[in-house]
Amino acid sequence: MRYVAARLVALLPVLLGISVVTFALANLTPGDPARLILERGGTVPTPAQVDVLRQEMGLTGPVPVRYARWLGDALRGDLGRSYQSRRPVAEQLVRRLPVTLQVAAAGMLAGTLLALPLGVLAAVRRGGWADHAGRLLSLVGSAFPSFWIGLLLMWVFAVQLRLLPVAGWRGPAYVVLPMITLGLGMAGPLSRMVRATMLDVLGEDYVRTGRAKGLPEWRVLYVHALRNALPPVVSMLGLAFGHLLGGVVIIETVFGIPGMGRLAVEAIATRDYPTMQGIVLYLAVVYVAVNLVVDVVHQWLEPTLRPA
């Protein structure tokens, strides 16, 4: 508990740092939101018109002063209003974040469920069909872009076989294709890692001892060997989750899922600073929290890592 509390306290400067970097990046990137809004009228605004709108939007004044104002509001839970939809940013994020997390978690689950048995099989049957299948999956998952795999799965299962819906987010059936798409991308490298760590562990004395004692093979593999092979895999899962959150942006667009990724793409294109900052902050919190969980699980699996 003390470890978790210490990590949570350490989180505060991390979040502060992230907020500074996000604010600076958003505000120093070329592109003026006021100008973009005025350009949407189909004409080119004069500098005077842009200046007036910039003033109205609170975009004048030094960046540090604006940052301090934004941070003060953010600490009170007010992330500002979107320049685009004019809705409170927090309201949009609360609506969209769970969707993104569900897609990412589903993808991670699918990837793990595919990778673990495949990795173990590949290690046990080194050079056999499972090993080759794992290698092929790894190649496919890494070499083919996720949007392409997604469209291919959509074509087969939604257009040709009509088994699953094409796109949307309205029930369990809508999760299947996005989760498999994300999972395939993740399962390849993960299964190779499980295989490698399992191969290391299977050569250990205690595995031989377990077998010599007559333990059932599944017990040797899944209770003794896999548990000791898991710590590096769990660490990788934490990193993979961050990667998945990035990949979800594309998957959400392809499968018409109303998550944070689509919101982020639009916010960046329109220089919607409040939304951009809110999204990065939320995702940073999620990412850091997931890694905290991973570290805790890591310690649980590997007692040698626990503080004395």
Place this chain on the structure above:
Amino acid sequence: MNRRTYFSRLALMAPFGVLAATAACAPPGSPDGQPGGDRAREAQAGSANELILGHPADSNVAELDAHTYDADSRLQLLVYEPLILKDADDFAKFHPALATKWEPSEGGTVWTLTLRPGVKFHDGTPFDARAVAFNVNRIMAQKTRFSSWQYVQTHKDISAVGEHTVRWAFTQPSAIFLEEISYTRPLRMVSPAAVSPTGDPSGTFSKTLGTGPWKLESSTPGQLVGFTRFEDYWGSKPAFSRLTFKLLPNANTRMNALRAGAVDGLVDAGRHDFGYAVLRSDIPALEQDKGFSVTSRVNTDVIFMYFNFYKGPTADLNVRRAVALGVDRDRLAQSLFPGMAVPANEGMFPAKTTKWSGAKLDQMRFKHDPAEAARLLDAAGWARGTGGTGGVRVKEGQPLNLSLLVNGADEEGKLVAQAVQSMLAPLGIGLSIKLLEGAARSEASKNRDFDLSMGQAGTRNVLSLAKGHYVPTTYFNTPETDRIIKEGLSLTDAAKIAEVNDQLATITTQQVGVVPLYYSKDYAVFRRGVSGFAFSPQPQELHLSGVTVAKRT
């Protein structure tokens, strides 16, 4: 169980584990399965009483406030109507919409508008003179955002002089008043009850209420927008009662949705955000497929390149002219978009919309003439490079390397840029394509950090387009055009306005302010059973009157 059997079973079980996890991850939400709790509908394509369209827009569809630039303009004509409509083929002509008569007086500084009687907003509020005044005052309350409109700049006051008559006064006459109020936005009629407090021009937008044939019923951000037929609509009512848009930002996904029967159709309404609703590469196959009907029209969007008129090699008229003559529009349109685009041989202001004489059109046309282009470059002192220049011309030791700004998200623009690059190379003009995303490109354009840039404009009345674009920060600007625009804007006589249009078009061509490339086309694809579709006279809007929907057989 031996080890082999055990592992084989384990491998077989893995996919079931995935499916079980799928069920566990089912999207939560309201009882209808919609996240967010909106009243979004379970839309099912193929019905006889509902039309489901795939829509490329993402957000900002739900909050349809006509008096902003935020909402999706493509859906506006369904809900909000203008006072007058511009003729699709002759930009000097206007047709009655919610106003039946419009008359200038006092030297063009006052317009008296007679309104259509018997019109109601979706909430039952009568459409009358007070409602029009509310709409104008609401735009004036956001003057900063709309300051580029001439009627906003010169607005004096607006008053109701009867239940269905409005008097709108200005500080000076405007040659483009009718043109401006016919646009998709911002002057569309919104109910005074759409804001809170009701009727307050500074109030907050709270409800989507217009006079159009469709009422907004429900929306789920990023997913669906649902409309129902407005039974008290003053015009001809739609033949089906429900209209749903599925928001599918990915073009391939939209085509898959169409083929899988998840949507009844896809309709282009101009080239928005550098893309179309209907994926261009799929059109030939859809035209051959008996399960679908495909219709198209040339829209009024011109795709062009504009120059940095102020510095660098393109400040020289001869270089601009050489670029314009070096591009083969026919080859460009036919090779890149066979049958799907029309070469812009009529320039920025096509004859379809502006009734030019044949001689005038000929005068404004840039013919493909590489020999003349080479002669102009020679005359400008750009000599054929030798040695290590790769054939690029050189002047005073500087190679003729031009940069062309293209939006990184514009796939079509990238293709066009590459084609132009290959056409200019034999002339000794080096072209480097600079891909920047939208906001960065806007910034580079503002800072004049480019030589050429891709542009797109819905054609308008020449004077109106020039007013919006011939300003110092953009395409083209000379003291002469400034003077002509300024004087032209306060004209009221149609013949004199035509003269100004003519002058501006001539100067644009002579000075090679822009290089028109092609006019794009709009496509609409429907499943068999959907018929009667005709494109909207307003180029950027969807129009579904006359469409009938039969159940899918």
